[in-house]
Amino acid sequence: MKYIYRFEEGNKDMRRLLGGKGANLAQMTTLGFPVPDGFTITTEACQAFYDNNNQINDDTLTQIEAAIAQLSEKVGKQFNSPTNPLLVSVRSGAAISMPGMMDTILNIGLNDQTVEVLANMTDNRRFAYDSYRRLLAMFGNVVYEIPEGVFDQVLEDVKTTHNYQSDLDLTVSDLKEIVDQFKDLYVSKAGKVFPQDPKEQLLAAVNAVFESWNNHRAQVYRRENHIASDLGTAVNIQMMVFGNAGEDSGTGVAFTRNPATGENKLFGEYLLNAQGEDVVAGIRTPQPISTLADTMPDLYNEFAAIAKKLEFYYRDMQDLEFTIEHGTLYMLQARDGKRTPTAAVKIAVDLVDEGLISQTEALLRINPDSVGAILYPEFDEAELDQNTVAASGLPASPGAASGQIYFTAESAKAAHDDLEQQVILVRQDTSPEDIEGMVISEAIVTSRGGMTSHAAVVARGMGTPATVGVNGLQVDYQNRVATISGEQLNEGDWISVDGTNGNIYIGQIMTNDTKVNDNLSTILEWSKQESDMGVYANADTPADFAQALKFGADGIGLTRTEHMFFKPERLLEMRRLIIAEDAKEREAPLAELAKMQQGDFYELFRLSEGRSVTIRLLDPPLHEFLPHDEKEIQKVADQLNIDPNYLARRVDALKEINPMLGHRGDRLAVTFPDIYEMQVRAIIGAALDLLDQGLIIEPHIMIPLTGSKAEMKWVREVVVNQVEQLFAKKGAKLEYTVGTMMEIPRACLTADKVAEVSDFFSFGTNDLTQLTYGFSRDDVGSFMPEYIKKGILPADPFQTVDVDGVGELMKMAVEKGRFAKPNLPIGVCGEIGGDPKSIEFFEAIHVSYVSCSPYRVPVAKLAAAQAHIKLNKKKDVMANLVKN
Numbered sequence: 108m109k110y111i112y113r114f115e116e117g118n119k120d121m122r123r124l125l126g127g128k129g130a131n132l133a134q135m136t137t138l139g140f141p142v143p144d145g146f147t148i149t150t151e152a153c154q155a156f157y158d159n160n161n162q163i164n165d166d167t168l169t170q171i172e173a174a175i176a177q178l179s180e181k182v183g184k185q186f187n188s189p190t191n192p193l194l195v196s197v198r199s200g201a202a203i204s205m206p207g208m209m210d211t212i213l214n215i216g217l218n219d220q221t222v223e224v225l226a227n228m229t230d231n232r233r234f235a236y237d238s239y240r241r242l243l244a245m246f247g248n249v250v251y252e253i254p255e256g257v258f259d260q261v262l263e264d265v266k267t268t269h270n271y272q273s274d275l276d277l278t279v280s281d282l283k284e285i286v287d288q289f290k291d292l293y294v295s296k297a298g299k300v301f302p303q304d305p306k307e308q309l310l311a312a313v314n315a316v317f318e319s320w321n322n323h324r325a326q327v328y329r330r331e332n333h334i335a336s337d338l339g340t341a342v343n344i345q346m347m348v349f350g351n352a353g354e355d356s357g358t359g360v361a362f363t364r365n366p367a368t369g370e371n372k373l374f375g376e377y378l379l380n381a382q383g384e385d386v387v388a389g390i391r392t393p394q395p396i397s398t399l400a401d402t403m404p405d406l407y408n409e410f411a412a413i414a415k416k417l418e419f420y421y422r423d424m425q426d427l428e429f430t431i432e433h434g435t436l437y438m439l440q441a442r443d444g445k446r447t448p449t450a451a452v453k454i455a456v457d458l459v460d461e462g463l464i465s466q467t468e469a470l471l472r473i474n475p476d477s478v479g480a481i482l483y484p485e486f487d488e489a490e491l492d493q494n495t496v497a498a499s500g501l502p503a504s505p506g507a508a509s510g511q512i513y514f515t516a517e518s519a520k521a522a523h524d525d526l527e528q529q530v531i532l533v534r535q536d537t538s539p540e541d542i543e544g545m546v547i548s549e550a551i552v553t554s555r556g557g558m559t560s561h562a563a564v565v566a567r568g569m570g571t572p573a574t575v576g577v578n579g580l581q582v583d584y585q586n587r588v589a590t591i592s593g594e595q596l597n598e599g600d601w602i603s604v605d606g607t608n609g610n611i612y613i614g615q616i617m618t619n620d621t622k623v624n625d626n627l628s629t630i631l632e633w634s635k636q637e638s639d640m641g642v643y644a645n646a647d648t649p650a651d652f653a654q655a656l657k658f659g660a661d662g663i664g665l666t667r668t669e670h671m672f673f674k675p676e677r678l679l680e681m682r683r684l685i686i687a688e689d690a691k692e693r694e695a696p697l698a699e700l701a702k703m704q705q706g707d708f709y710e711l712f713r714l715s716e717g718r719s720v721t722i723r724l725l726d727p728p729l730h731e732f733l734p735h736d737e738k739e740i741q742k743v744a745d746q747l748n749i750d751p752n753y754l755a756r757r758v759d760a761l762k763e764i765n766p767m768l769g770h771r772g773d774r775l776a777v778t779f780p781d782i783y784e785m786q787v788r789a790i791i792g793a794a795l796d797l798l799d800q801g802l803i804i805e806p807h808i809m810i811p812l813t814g815s816k817a818e819m820k821w822v823r824e825v826v827v828n829q830v831e832q833l834f835a836k837k838g839a840k841l842e843y844t845v846g847t848m849m850e851i852p853r854a855c856l857t858a859d860k861v862a863e864v865s866d867f868f869s870f871g872t873n874d875l876t877q878l879t880y881g882f883s884r885d886d887v888g889s890f891m892p893e894y895i896k897k898g899i900l901p902a903d904p905f906q907t908v909d910v911d912g913v914g915e916l917m918k919m920a921v922e923k924g925r926f927a928k929p930n931l932p933i934g935v936c937g938e939i940g941g942d943p944k945s946i947e948f949f950e951a952i953h954v955s956y957v958s959c960s961p962y963r964v965p966v967a968k969l970a971a972a973q974a975h976i977k978l979n980k981k982k983d984v985m986a987n988l989v990k991n
């Protein structure tokens with residue numbers, strides 16, 4: 108079995124066998140770049156190690172001997188040579204990079220004799236002993252598992268004793284003393300001595316790398332990331348080059364493009380007279396790579412040329428490690444570089460322009476979620492470094508903001524309106540009554556509730572950052588104080604909220620605003636060319652819709668009409684309507700609301716410029732609009748000019764045990780058709796008004812909570828009758844459709860029948876998931892996290908579609924629906940409509956559109972394109988299978 112490949116024998120496509128680091132070192136060698144000589148022990152040797160009772164097998168041992176002999180011959184250095192000793196590094200590298208694996212050991216081959224030879228050879232005793240103490244620390248840590256900190260402490264102590272500022276101040280005698288102390292530590296901490304024989308050092312290091320593949324941390328990581336545990340790791344043995352050989356030497360790391368902005372310009376840092384990880388370890392402040400152009404111009408140009416060629420070869424931005432030894436450049440590592448979302452988008456677009464990758468490849472390279480991240484404001488990194496996280500909760504709505512805290516919607520609104528403050532609403536939880544305070548808040552924080560709580564849903568809809576269910580936050584309404592992890596805060600105090608990761612900070616932090624830039628527009632344009640899935644926005648107000656259009660929405664997939672009733676003067680009319688005892692009493696408030704709604708619809712239609720707009724009729728339980736506690740009831744009674752006792756009785760009469768399963772959705776239409784009739788008149792009336800002005804609108808009217816054909820048929824007739832009456836009255840006509848939400852399992856099971864009376868379907872995944880699983884989405888917070896932690900649920904089904912259960916119902920509904928009506932448009936308008944993983948599934952079952960909050964529109968567009976590309980690839984594979 109061939110267990111060893113010299114660097115000249117491999118290439119970048121051999122990751123599985125040589126690991127990522129080995130394959131890339133081989134590739135750079137093959138391309139003729141200056142890589143210190145060496146070889147890779149394969150992942151198969153690692154597997155053989157485990158098959159051989161955790162011992163390196165004889166075959167591998169023999170091949171290591173031979174490879175060392177060959178290397179010695181080639182570079183003219185030998186282990187233990189009294190004139191020119193061979194020193195190597197031992198570097199682990201698996202096919203998939205993993206934290207928790209063994210670190211690299213440098214300077215193997217040094218011992219009490221060769222350190223002196225090295226000192227004489229280079230005429231640099233300090234360098235020789237500096238290398239030796241590094242070997243002792245790394246070897247002790249990796250092979251004997253003595254904590255790194257123990258060695259660092261010795262170094263620190265010596266520096267303190269002599270009052271040194273930097274490692275560079277250490278003298279030869281200091282370093283010798285450190286070496287002696289390190290050797291003592293081997294004895295006291297591990298009961299071992301440092302092996303003087305280089306071959307023994309080498310084999311112990313290889314052994315440690317193989318062992319580290321199965322250490323606890325690595326196993327846990329593999330399990331969590333679904334990485335096979337029998338892959339094994341490779342080991343690279345490479346001749347040392349020395350960045351710590353003097354002031355004409357150094358070590359550095361560089362990216363071929365700026366990893367923060369994507370700018371096509373070398374970006375990196377280096378340190379003179381330093382070795383290995385010194386740059387990243389922050390031992391001294393490194394120099395920016397651009398200064399190398401002045402100090403060592405030839406070397407800089409050589410490096411820049413290599414960087415360009417590597418990009419050309421790998422067709423992506425590279426992260427490079429290099430070392431300079433006495434003015435000569437050596438390449439030590441290349442890999443695809445990590446980057447920010449902004450950089451990812453810019454680099455992908457630039458690489459297409461440069462002809463290195465295709466459009467589809469560019470689309471596949473960008474993580475859709477990261478596109479979302481580009482659009483939200485973020486805290487300034489430098490400022491963030493000065494702050495510590497005070498508490499954290501669920502990242503309910505992304506974005507970052509600072510503001511002064513208030514505990515009630517009224518006080519928040521007053522501070523905002525009268526004092527012109529930037530405010531943050533901090534509450535135990537929110538309800539529709541808080542909406543005014545929510546609208547003007549920079550961010551929303553609650554101590555209770557989950558990702559689909561009222562606060563979370565509303566905040567996402569408005570694009571306002573929110574962190575909900577914050578552990579360690581208590582809000583005391585009575586005394587008007589909040590406690591965050593022990594610290595007391597009063598109204599008016601500043602906090603900063605990061606809804607992207609759920610973190611909360613005390614005090615003010617500056618944010619950087621971000622928006623759709625040219626590169627992102629390009630990506631969205633390409634996405635559209637790739638996919639025919641419609642991406643619409645959930646938008647309740649003209650402001651939401653305008654935002655969504657800026658983000659490229661194809662129209663509105665869901666307007667929740669109830670959200671239009673949250674403005675104070677409307678809430679009042681709505682309440683008047685709800686507490687009314689008969690149709691007669693409902694007339695006046697209905698007339699008022701009709702005027703306001705027609706205005707809203709008019710605005711939305713006007714903005715649409717003919718794009719599709721889908722409006723859902725009233726959905727929530729009416730009780731949600733009513734005041735609950737005594738104080739509120741008194742206040743509302745005053746506003747309505749009625750007896751508080753009467754109001755209290757009405758509130759009580761409308762109370763339901765299970766409101767989410769109660770009197771809501773189209774059930775309201777069956778009992779009080781006049782409310783839906785009013786909404787229909789407002790919708791069609793607005794469209795007719797625009798028709799007068801020459802804008803042709805085809806309103807899509809959506810009925811929530813349908814459970815059966817008979818029910819849909821009944822409600823549809825109510826709608827159609829109103830429309831026809833209005834047409835007759837106005838003497839004008841237009842096209843319109845009446846479709847249904849699919850959110851009750853029974854509707855999915857009977858979708859063929861429901862389709863007979865529906866012009867379109869739109870899955871409401873929140874309710875459908877709630878009803879399929881029997882999970883109350885307002886109460887999942889108390890047990891769902893445990894389910895996920897214990898692996899009973901793979902993910903929150905309200906965030907990513909449950910393919911096996913809810914997905915199966917959806918698939919059935921699509922098939923049955925299209926069986927009855929082949930061209931039936933079918934959408935998804937729940938929270939999940941903007942989730943990339945779910946979109947992949949929706950594409951597979953031929954959903955025709957998704958609708959999501961405005962900020963998710965770009966994410967969904969890219970995700971839809973990716974889903975389409977991947978699915979077509981799969982089809983290609985299948986077609987080929989059939990052909991062969």
Ligand code: ADP
Pocket residue numbers: 143195196197198199210211213345346347348349350358382383384428429430439440
């Ligand atoms: P990691 O995977 O943690 O980056 P590496 O194997 O890349 O570990 O090595 C750690 C550091 O040591 C890097 O800065 C690398 O460039 C440097 N290094 C590794 N091998 C050699 C060598 N043969 N000569 C000089 N420096 C080396």
Ligand code: MG
Pocket residue numbers: 428440
């Ligand atoms: Mg490295």
Ligand code: MG
Pocket residue numbers: 726811850871873874
């Ligand atoms: Mg619903």
